[in-house]
Amino acid sequence: MSGPDHDRLRAAIFEAITAIAPEIDSADIRSDQPLRQQIDLDSFDFLNVIIRLHEILGIDIPESDYGELLTLDRAVEYLARRCGSGDAGK
Amino acid sequence: MIPEVISKQPIAGKCTPNLRDYAADYARFSWADARAELSGLPGGGINIAHEAVDRHAAGGRAEKVALRWLGKDGTRRDYTYADLRELSNRFANVLRGLGYGAGTRVFVLAGRIPELYVSVLGTLKNGSVSCVLFSAFGPEPIHTRLEIGAADVLVTTETLYRKKIAGLRERLPQLRLVLLVGDGDAVTTEPDTLDFRRLLAAAGTDFQVENTSPDVPALLHFTSGTTGKPKGAVHVHGAVVAHHVTGRLALDLHPEDVFWCTADPGWVTGMSYGIISPLTNGVTSIIDEADFDAERWYSILRQERVSVWYTAPTAVRMMMKGGTEAARRHAFPELRFIASVGEPLNPQAVMWGVEAFGLPIHDNWWQTETGGIMIANYAAMPIKPGSMGRPLPGVEAAVVHLTDDGRIAICKPGEEGELALRAGWPSMFRTYLGNDERYRKCFVDGWYLSGDLARMDEDGYVWFVGRADDVIKSSGHLIGPFEVESVLTEHPAVAEAGVIGKPDPVQFETVKAFVALKQGYEPGEALRRELLGHARKRLGAAVAPKEIDFLPALPHTRSGKIMRRLLKARELGLPEGDTSTLEGGT
Numbered sequence: 001m002s003g004p005d006h007d008r009l010r011a012a013i014f015e016a017i018t019a020i021a022p023e024i025d026s027a028d029i030r031s032d033q034p035l036r037q038q039i040d041l042d043s044f045d046f047l048n049v050i051i052r053l054h055e056i057l058g059i060d061i062p063e064s065d066y067g068e069l070l071t072l073d074r075a076v077e078y079l080a081r082r083c084g085s086g087d088a089g090k
Numbered sequence: 091m092i093p094e095v096i097s098k099q100p101i102a103g104k105c106t107p108n109l110r111d112y113a114a115d116y117a118r119f120s121w122a123d124a125r126a127e128l129s130g131l132p133g134g135g136i137n138i139a140h141e142a143v144d145r146h147a148a149g150g151r152a153e154k155v156a157l158r159w160l161g162k163d164g165t166r167r168d169y170t171y172a173d174l175r176e177l178s179n180r181f182a183n184v185l186r187g188l189g190y191g192a193g194t195r196v197f198v199l200a201g202r203i204p205e206l207y208v209s210v211l212g213t214l215k216n217g218s219v220s221c222v223l224f225s226a227f228g229p230e231p232i233h234t235r236l237e238i239g240a241a242d243v244l245v246t247t248e249t250l251y252r253k254k255i256a257g258l259r260e261r262l263p264q265l266r267l268v269l270l271v272g273d274g275d276a277v278t279t280e281p282d283t284l285d286f287r288r289l290l291a292a293a294g295t296d297f298q299v300e301n302t303s304p305d306v307p308a309l310l311h312f313t314s315g316t317t318g319k320p321k322g323a324v325h326v327h328g329a330v331v332a333h334h335v336t337g338r339l340a341l342d343l344h345p346e347d348v349f350w351c352t353a354d355p356g357w358v359t360g361m362s363y364g365i366i367s368p369l370t371n372g373v374t375s376i377i378d379e380a381d382f383d384a385e386r387w388y389s390i391l392r393q394e395r396v397s398v399w400y401t402a403p404t405a406v407r408m409m410m411k412g413g414t415e416a417a418r419r420h421a422f423p424e425l426r427f428i429a430s431v432g433e434p435l436n437p438q439a440v441m442w443g444v445e446a447f448g449l450p451i452h453d454n455w456w457q458t459e460t461g462g463i464m465i466a467n468y469a470a471m472p473i474k475p476g477s478m479g480r481p482l483p484g485v486e487a488a489v490v491h492l493t494d495d496g497r498i499a500i501c502k503p504g505e506e507g508e509l510a511l512r513a514g515w516p517s518m519f520r521t522y523l524g525n526d527e528r529y530r531k532c533f534v535d536g537w538y539l540s541g542d543l544a545r546m547d548e549d550g551y552v553w554f555v556g557r558a559d560d561v562i563k564s565s566g567h568l569i570g571p572f573e574v575e576s577v578l579t580e581h582p583a584v585a586e587a588g589v590i591g592k593p594d595p596v597q598f599e600t601v602k603a604f605v606a607l608k609q610g611y612e613p614g615e616a617l618r619r620e621l622l623g624h625a626r627k628r629l630g631a632a633v634a635p636k637e638i639d640f641l642p643a644l645p646h647t648r649s650g651k652i653m654r655r656l657l658k659a660r661e662l663g664l665p666e667g668d669t670s671t672l673e674g675g676t
């Protein structure tokens with residue numbers, strides 16, 4: 001699945017990640033592999049990425065859903081579902 | 091409402107605590123009795139790996155699960171005490187076979203994979219010194235530690251080797267042997283390395299444990315100071331007496347326990363209580379390869395029927411963020427005792443344990459240098475939330491200050507001073523590798539000075555006040571500002587850098603850097619990101635700053651040292667204190 005919405009979400013995820021880990025080149029990230037195996041994020045960094053995502057997209061991500069953000073592909077799908085379900089802020 | 095004291099009642103249907111009456115048990119304790127709980131070697135020596143593994147493998151616990159390893163991908167693997175004996179014997183034989191005997195230094199850089207545990211135990215059996223490095227370190231902290239530690243052998247993974255080590259080999263002439271754990275099943279092919287698994291499979295399963303005497307070096311742990319490079323604290327085989335008995339008393343380990351220490355063996359907690367103490371106490375120890383994830387952790391506590399759980403304040407506070415409902419969705423009927431270490435546990439976090447698990451969280455205190463828990467809250471002793479508890483039996487602790495003539499004076503109850511321990515407990519460090527002078531400076535009048543400021547109340551409970559120096563406590567790790575500043579000043583734009591610990595509700599302190607730029611460079615978001623990325627690549631996420639601010643210039647003392655204390659006071663909007671030594675100051 002892709003489309004303008006998915007591209008926007010993908011860009012938002014990278015925006016959030018590079019705010020915390022600016023050394024990351026989005027071209028190096030394999031979207032089907034676990035993000036935290038490719039990006040050096042400690043637990044605190046990961047939490048900050050989620051906070052950034054919330055700021056950018058206005059979506060609350062409950063802790064029990066963190067597992068949905070394992071890979072870039074899964075994160076995009078998850079955020080798309082959350083946007084679609086109408087509980088996104090914008 | 092947070093009570094001043096949480097009193098303790100026996101938990102119905104649970105075992106009786108090992109330490110039942112603090113005052114009586116403290117008075118009765120002797121290190122000789124504690125030593126007698128272990129078996130020692132036939133040749134008269136004592137060896138950590140023998141006490142941890144072989145002693146049980148030769149007796150009734152041979153087929154008991156010693157380590158239960160949980161892989162990131164959901165794999166679950168059990169290792170009995172007999173399995174561990176065989177695997178560690180194999181690794182000891184690998185070292186011997188390649189010519190690495192007693193006294194050689196064997197480092198491990200890996201995530202929490204089974205090979206790490208096998209390497210550490212085999213290294214100890216061989217009489218070699220074991221040092222585990224935190225796998226999230228960047229190349230710079232790794233290089234510094236391999237160099238100071240004069241590593242002869244390194245066990246690491248194929249991925250970590252390519253990412254962090256291959257580029258350092260030329261700068262590490264002493265490092266003669268690198269063993270790689272492959273990412274897949276294929277034999278590794280990196281030049282100048284050997285394949286760990288292939289060697290292990292070909293090695294013999296019998297090994298006679300080196301007859302190490304109690305004062306023979308066994309473990310090396312790096313810790314950070316305010317100035318200069320990290321310090322390599324050396325611990326000896328005799329420390330196992332403290333590893334064992336502190337696990338029994340402070341963590342209340344009983345042989346039937348399932349114990350989970352969440353610390354990584356790259357930090358001293360993950361070695362003393364993630365490897366050694368649970369094994370010497372004959373329990374089943376859980377190892378989770380994955381990083382912190384609240385949901386995963388609740389599942390592990392429940393599914394693995396963890397009865398004793400030793401974790402860190404940062405993890406507790408991150409779980410608190412998710413709310414108690416997340417915890418209450420699970421049931422933890424086996425969980426009996428929760429302890430925490432790394433930085434002071436705030437009273438709210440102690441009480442959150444009661445709300446989420448029905449159990450308060452027991453804070454305790456110790457350091458890399460002390461090798462084991464020194465001050466603790468015990469299962470059968472009332473907790474004063476916010477206090478680290480009372481000294482372990484066998485440990486004499488006091489809050490002290492130095493008199494004008496450089497002697498130790500013990501503070502009155504309630505008075506602030508430096509937390510000190512009477513020298514001589516078995517797991518006390520024996521030197522800083524290659525820096526005995528710095529080691530000796532830690533001791534005055536037979537007391538070890540911890541560098542932590544504290545006070546002791548009238549009931550003998552100790553309360554953390556702060557650090558006596560600029561070392562940063564963040565997410566349970568000690569971070570030396572100098573190591574971070576050095577990497578920042580490597581960047582061509584940076585004239586100088588000052589690094590502080592900024593108070594943080596989750597991390598306790600977060601690493602914050604202030605930089606002054608060289609002429610021709612302008613502060614801005616792009617440069618800030620570049621510096622952040624530079625620091626993260628060189629140091630790794632665990633050590634790199636989380637925040638960087640630009641300043642036109644940094645405050646200095648007249649002797650030219652950056653005044654971190656002043657940077658911190660300004661950051662917090664606090665009074666600047668004594669600035670009489672400030673360059674150009676009043």
